[in-house]
Amino acid sequence: MQSLRLISRLKPIADKFSKYLPIVLILMTVGRILIGLRIPYLILADQFYDDRMMYENALNIVNGVWLGPYDAYALTKGIGYSLFLILAKKLCIPYSLLLAILNVAGAYLLTKAISEVIRDKYACAVIYGLLLFSPINLTMFVTQRLYRMAIIPSMVEIVFAGMIGLTLRRNCSLKKQLPWSILAGISLAFFWQIREDSIWILPFVAVLTIINVICIIFFCREKAKIQRILLAVLPVVFLLAGNLGVAAINQHNYGVFVTNDRTDGSFGEMMSLLYRIEGEESTEDIWITKDVIYQAEEVSPTLQQVKPVLDRYIDDWAGGEEIKGDHYSWVIRGAVETAGFAPDAVTAEQFYASVVEELHQAIDTGVLRLKDDGSIYFSSQAKGIRLQEIPGFLGDALLNIWEIAGYTECALDGGAKSTGAMQDIRRIEAFTSGLGIYQDSYTVSAKGWIFAKDDDAELTCILSRTDGEQMQGIILHESGDVAESYQSYANASNARFAFEYLEQEEASYVMDVYLDGIYYTTLNFEDYEDNNIVCHVESFQNERLFDYNAEYSSGMVSLANKLNQIYQIFGKPCFVVALLCFAVLAFWVITGLFHKRYDYLEMWVIMTGVLLSAVLLRFGNSLFTSWFTEDMQKFINSFYSCGVYILIQIFKYLSIATFLYALMRKCK
Numbered sequence: 001m002q003s004l005r006l007i008s009r010l011k012p013i014a015d016k017f018s019k020y021l022p023i024v025l026i027l028m029t030v031g032r033i034l035i036g037l038r039i040p041y042l043i044l045a046d047q048f049y050d051d052r053m054m055y056e057n058a059l060n061i062v063n064g065v066w067l068g069p070y071d072a073y074a075l076t077k078g079i080g081y082s083l084f085l086i087l088a089k090k091l092c093i094p095y096s097l098l099l100a101i102l103n104v105a106g107a108y109l110l111t112k113a114i115s116e117v118i119r120d121k122y123a124c125a126v127i128y129g130l131l132l133f134s135p136i137n138l139t140m141f142v143t144q145r146l147y148r149m150a151i152i153p154s155m156v157e158i159v160f161a162g163m164i165g166l167t168l169r170r171n172c173s174l175k176k177q178l179p180w181s182i183l184a185g186i187s188l189a190f191f192w193q194i195r196e197d198s199i200w201i202l203p204f205v206a207v208l209t210i211i212n213v214i215c216i217i218f219f220c221r222e223k224a225k226i227q228r229i230l231l232a233v234l235p236v237v238f239l240l241a242g243n244l245g246v247a248a249i250n251q252h253n254y255g256v257f258v259t260n261d262r263t264d265g266s267f268g269e270m271m272s273l274l275y276r277i278e279g280e281e282s283t284e285d286i287w288i289t290k291d292v293i294y295q296a297e298e299v300s301p302t303l304q305q306v307k308p309v310l311d312r313y314i315d316d317w318a319g320g321e322e323i324k325g326d327h328y329s330w331v332i333r334g335a336v337e338t339a340g341f342a343p344d345a346v347t348a349e350q351f352y353a354s355v356v357e358e359l360h361q362a363i364d365t366g367v368l369r370l371k372d373d374g375s376i377y378f379s380s381q382a383k384g385i386r387l388q389e390i391p392g393f394l395g396d397a398l399l400n401i402w403e404i405a406g407y408t409e410c411a412l413d414g415g416a417k418s419t420g421a422m423q424d425i426r427r428i429e430a431f432t433s434g435l436g437i438y439q440d441s442y443t444v445s446a447k448g449w450i451f452a453k454d455d456d457a458e459l460t461c462i463l464s465r466t467d468g469e470q471m472q473g474i475i476l477h478e479s480g481d482v483a484e485s486y487q488s489y490a491n492a493s494n495a496r497f498a499f500e501y502l503e504q505e506e507a508s509y510v511m512d513v514y515l516d517g518i519y520y521t522t523l524n525f526e527d528y529e530d531n532n533i534v535c536h537v538e539s540f541q542n543e544r545l546f547d548y549n550a551e552y553s554s555g556m557v558s559l560a561n562k563l564n565q566i567y568q569i570f571g572k573p574c575f576v577v578a579l580l581c582f583a584v585l586a587f588w589v590i591t592g593l594f595h596k597r598y599d600y601l602e603m604w605v606i607m608t609g610v611l612l613s614a615v616l617l618r619f620g621n622s623l624f625t626s627w628f629t630e631d632m633q634k635f636i637n638s639f640y641s642c643g644v645y646i647l648i649q650i651f652k653y654l655s656i657a658t659f660l661y662a663l664m665r666k667c668k
C-alpha cells in the first residue's frame with residue numbers, strides 16, 4: 001500500500017519530467033556528434049593492404065574504375081567500408097559526421113527494436129544514452145583509425161536491431177513488420193561485405209529466422225501467413241542478393257564470380273588444402289610449415305613454375321625461419337604475381353584451380369596425406385583446431401569477454417600520429433574531410449647575405465647537417481644594397497640568401513662555403529668576416545613544427561576518455577548483475593513453460609543469442625590471433641574483437657531491463 005502511495009506521489013514528477021525528456025535526448029545526441037567531429041583521426045597511408053587499400057578502392061569506384069586495375073590484392077578484402085567512404089563523399093559531409101550519425105543510428109534502432117517489450121520510456125532513454133556513448137565507439141583502434149573496424153560496432157547494433165525488431169513484431173501487422181525486415185536485410189547484406197569473416201553473425205540470424213518461420217506456421221492465428229513468412233526470410237534473401245550482386249560486378253570487371261578471393265574461388269580452396277596437408281608438425285603459431293609448401297611444389301607442376309620466386313619469398317619473409325599464422329596467403333600471392341602468372345583475375349583463378357586439382361590428385365594417389373588428427377576447419381583462412389584445443393581457446397575467449405565487459409583498452413589517443421608520405425595523408429584527409437595528426441617535423445630557415453671580397457671569386461654555399469649529410473645548395477641572389485655596409489668592397493660580388501627546409505627529424509645545420517669550387521669553411525649561421533668572405537645573418541630558426549590539431553582536439557579527447565572511465569568503473573559489476581538477471585529470467589521462463597506461459601521467452605532466447613554470438617566471435621578471434629607476437633596483443637580485443645564489446649553491452653542492458661520490467665509487472 002505504501003509503495004502504491006509512493007508511486008502516486010512520484011507520478012506527477014515523472015509526468016512533468018517527461019516533457020523535457022526529448023530535449024535531454026536531443027542534447028545527448030548533439031553532444032555525441034560533436035565528439036565525433038572534434039577527435040583527430042589516425043591515417044595510416046603506408047598500410048597498402050589495409051587502410052590505404054580501403055581508400056584506394058573508394059577512390060577507384062568514385063572514378064568509375066571499380067576496384068582499380070587488377071593485381072594480386074584487388075579482391076582480397078570486402079568493399080563495405082569503401083562504400084561507406086564513398087557515401088560520405090557523395091553526401092558532401094565529413095566522414096567524421098557520417099560515422100557519428102551511424103553511431104547514433106545504431107543506438108536508436110536497437111532501443112526502438114526492444115521498445116516493443118521494454119515499454120517504459122525512461123528505461124529506453126537510459127539504454128539509448130548508454131549505447132550512444134559506448135566506449136568501443138570512442139576507441140583509438142576503432143574510431144580514430146580510418147579503417148573498416150570503425151563501422152563494425154554500429155553495424156552489429158543495426159543488424160541485431162533489425163532481427164530483434166522483426167522477431168518481437170512477428171505477430172504485429174505486416175505494415176509494422178516490413179520496415180524491420182528491410183532494415184535487417186539491407187544491414188545484413190552490407191555487414192557481410194565489411195570483412196571476410198562475417199559468417200559469425202549468421203547463426204543468430206539463422207536461428208531467429210527459423211524460429212520466426214516455425215512460429216508463423218504453427219502458432220500464428222493471423223491471416224497472411226505466406227506474407228509473414230516472406231518477411232521473416234527477407235533478410236536472408238537480401239544477403240544472398242547482395243553477395244550475388246558483388247560477385248556479378250567482379251565477374252563483369254575481372255572475369256571471376258567471387259565476392260572476394262580469400263574465401264571464395266580456387267585460391268581459398270588451395271589455402272584450405274595447404275592447412276590440411278600433413279607435414280612437419282605445425283604449432284600454435286606455425287599454421288603451414290615450409291615442408292608442406294615444398295611437398296606441394298613437388299607434386300604440382302603448376303606450382304613448380306613459381307618455385308624459385310616462391311622459395312625466395314619464403315626466405316625473405318621470415319629470414320629463413322618458419323612463417324607464422326596466415327601469412328602464407330600473402331606470400332603465395334606475391335610470388336605468383338611477381339613470377340608473372342597472375343596478370344589478370346581469370347589467369348590467376350586458372351592457376352590456382354590447376355594447383356588445387358594437382359594437389360587433390362596427389363592426395364587421391366597417396367603421394368600427399370591429409371592430417372588425421374581430428375581437426376575441425378572452421379574457415380579457409382585459418383588452421384584447424386583439434387577437439388582437445390577447444391577448451392583452451394574457449395577459456396581464452398571467456399577470460400577476454402570478462403575483460404571486455406569492463407571496457408578495457410577503450411580510450412582515444414590525442415597524440416596518435418598518422419604514418420606515410422605527407423602528400424598521401426593529405427589526399428586521404430581531403431577525400432574524407434577528416435584531419436589527422438602528422439608525424440613530428442622540423443624546419444630550418446635563414447635570411448642574410450654573403451659575398452666574396454674578391455670580385456672574381458665564384459662563391460657557392462651548401463646547407464648541411466652536422467652529421468655531414470649535404471641537404472641542398474643555397475641560392476644566392478645578387479643585391480646591390482649589401483655593399484652599403486662595406487664601402488671598401490663596393491665592387492665585390494654581393495649576394496642575398498633566404499631558404500626554408502623541412503625535415504622529419506630534429507637536426508643541427510651549418511653552411512658549407514666553397515670558393516671557386518673548392519671547400520673554404522663552414523659557418524654556423526652567425527656573422528662572420530675574414531680576408532676572403534663576409535657573412536651577415538639577419539635571422540635563423542631551427543624549430544619543431546607544432547601540429548595544432550593535437551592541441552585543438554585534446555579537450556574533446558579528454559572528455560571522451562573520462563566518459564569511458566565511468567563505463568570502466570561500472571562495466572564488470574554491471575555484467576555480473578546482468579548474468580544474475582539472465583539466470584533468474586531463465587528460471588522464470590522454464591517454470592512458466594510447465595504452466596504453458598511464454599512470458600519473456602522470446603527476449604530470453606534473444607539475450608541467449610546475443611551472448612553466444614559474443615562468445616563465438618571472441619572464440620574465432622582467439623583461434624585466428626593465436627600466433628600473434630607480444631607486441632601485437634594490443635590489437636586483439638579493441639581491434640579484432642570490437643564487435644564483442646557492443647554485443648556484451650547489448651546483453652547487459654537487455655538482461656537488466658527485461659528483468660526489472662518483469663519484476664515490476666509481477667509486483668503489481
